[in-house]
Amino acid sequence: MKPLPRSFYARDTVQVARDLLGKRLVRRSRTGLTSALIVETEAYLERTDPACHTFRGKTPRNAAMFAPPGHLYVYMIHARWCLNVVTAAEGIGDAVLIRAAEPRDGLPLMRDRRQREDDRELTRGPARLAEALDIDGKLNGYDLTLGRRLWLCDAPDDWADESLIATSPRIGISVNQQAPLRFFVVANRYVSGPQKLNRRP
DNA sequence: CTACCGATTGACT
DNA sequence: GTCAATCGGTAGA
Numbered sequence: 001m002k003p004l005p006r007s008f009y010a011r012d013t014v015q016v017a018r019d020l021l022g023k024r025l026v027r028r029s030r031t032g033l034t035s036a037l038i039v040e041t042e043a044y045l046e047r048t049d050p051a052c053h054t055f056r057g058k059t060p061r062n063a064a065m066f067a068p069p070g071h072l073y074v075y076m077i078h079a080r081w082c083l084n085v086v087t088a089a090e091g092i093g094d095a096v097l098i099r100a101a102e103p104r105d106g107l108p109l110m111r112d113r114r115q116r117e118d119d120r121e122l123t124r125g126p127a128r129l130a131e132a133l134d135i136d137g138k139l140n141g142y143d144l145t146l147g148r149r150l151w152l153c154d155a156p157d158d159w160a161d162e163s164l165i166a167t168s169p170r171i172g173i174s175v176n177q178q179a180p181l182r183f184f185v186v187a188n189r190y191v192s193g194p195q196k197l198n199r200r201p
Numbered sequence: 202c203t204a205c206c207g208a209t210t211g212a213c214t
Numbered sequence: 215g216t217c218a219a220t221c222g223g224t225a226g227a
Contacts, residue, residue, distance in 0.1 A: 042208070059223080059224075060224095061222085061223055075208080075222095075223090076221070077208060077209060077221095078206095078207060078221080079209085079219080079220035079221045080210070080220080084208090121211095125209070126208070127209055128209090128210080137222095171209095172207085172209070173208060174207085
């Protein structure tokens with residue numbers, strides 16, 4: 001359960017987005033420990049990507065995206081929290097959105113936080129995942145390499161096989177809609193989004 | 202201060 | 215498949 005080192009995050013953002021599939025996301029809060037295996041991510045690129053929150057520069061909201069790689073960027077959309085990990089290098093403004101994961105530890109606690117019994121309703125979608133893991137704006141800017149409240153670590157290599165990883169356009173954005181910057185585990189029941197996006201290319 | 206909007210979700214046809 | 219609730223960030227008066 002050792003946290004991934006900062007060097008994992010300090011790489012090309014698209015590569016990190018792909019490599020995050022299969023990693024274990026662990027949350028330790030006062031109420032207990034929960035964890036889930038990442039099955040869906042999206043890359044957001046400051047330099048070339050109008051859909052990226054930092055595309056038009058630094059603001060109070062997106063300041064955490066300019067922190068060193070391995071820090072957390074939590075933002076609110078439609079009255080719900082979503083989580084990203086900062087990538088590339090400090091001051092760049094790139095991040096990877098964690099869109100979905102497969103529950104592993106602490107399912108009863110996740111059901112309680114989500115007020116849902118169906119396992120697919122726990123962590124399928126970025127805001128559902130955040131709520132299941134008790135992640136909100138208070139964790140914005142948190143360092144994921146500390147291994148205390150929230151961190152990422154290697155997991156049994158279920159999805160190392162490239163044939164199980166596919167790419168698609170990102171979900172829910174209104175600009176740069178064609179860019180293939182979404183990554184997901186094929187045929188995993190916890191992947192969000194419309195079915196037609198979730199097939200192999 | 203007000204007005205508009207979105208990297209969503211959940212309820213509904 | 216459709217659609218509206220939700221609320222902090224942001225821009226502009």
